Amino acid sequence: MRAILISDLHLHADLPDTQALAVRFLRESIPDADALYILGDLFDAWVGDDDPVTWAQPFLDAVTNLSNSGTQVHLMHGNRDFLLGDAFAQRVSATLHTDDELLIHAGDRRALIMHGDTLCTDDTEYLAAREIVRGAQWQRDFLKKSLIERHAEAAQLREKSRAITASKDLELTDANPAACAQVLDRSGADVLIHGHTHRPAVHDCAKGQRVVLGEWLAHGTQFAEFDTNGARLLSWPGGS
Numbered sequence: 001m002r003a004i005l006i007s008d009l010h011l012h013a014d015l016p017d018t019q020a021l022a023v024r025f026l027r028e029s030i031p032d033a034d035a036l037y038i039l040g041d042l043f044d045a046w047v048g049d050d051d052p053v054t055w056a057q058p059f060l061d062a063v064t065n066l067s068n069s070g071t072q073v074h075l076m077h078g079n080r081d082f083l084l085g086d087a088f089a090q091r092v093s094a095t096l097h098t099d100d101e102l103l104i105h106a107g108d109r110r111a112l113i114m115h116g117d118t119l120c121t122d123d124t125e126y127l128a129a130r131e132i133v134r135g136a137q138w139q140r141d142f143l144k145k146s147l148i149e150r151h152a153e154a155a156q157l158r159e160k161s162r163a164i165t166a167s168k169d170l171e172l173t174d175a176n177p178a179a180c181a182q183v184l185d186r187s188g189a190d191v192l193i194h195g196h197t198h199r200p201a202v203h204d205c206a207k208g209q210r211v212v213l214g215e216w217l218a219h220g221t222q223f224a225e226f227d228t229n230g231a232r233l234l235s236w237p238g239g240s
């Protein structure tokens, strides 16, 4: 089993270059992999599966092609696209996992994969806000609004979150080492792989390794490969 893991593409109608880069990645770097895991924040905002996102069609087609050619595609929620639903997953022939974490295997190796926002346990203000928008009532009310209203609200929330995050200490918005050690220990995994913080690195923890994926920028990203030899963080494009 060889899996490729990416996160934090933050695809947006105004960022066609990022989408083009992601399409190229799916065409060139994945074909021989058994599975692709997208660990959240695929979209910079997701306001509901009824949004046609016609601007994203090249990427959606690339995902569908990958899936049809035998690479399983798995989606997890990020803090920007937690409203991604089964209708979207079906549209691109992918499997959506709605749990915060997932344990995957390659031979004897086990990796625990997450978006990573729940590891930022020092940021209690963020976690309280998360609790609200992940609630069924909030989501029902939000999805009742028109697409235009939802987009306006999402843009507002994004601005607010950007300003708040910028005002916070860097350490506060990073994954908490004790929280990482705890999830690794509880899951029995050898490695924890997550995104969200946009601080790509490989950390040694007491209970194993922690691989942090990169965000997608104009020049590329840092993604992970996981197989029977373990997990590696690689740069793309441009070798490792």
Ligand SMILES: [Mn+2]
Pocket (backbone or CB within 6 Å): 040, 041, 078, 079, 080, 115, 117, 195, 196, 197
């Ligand atoms: Mn995130």
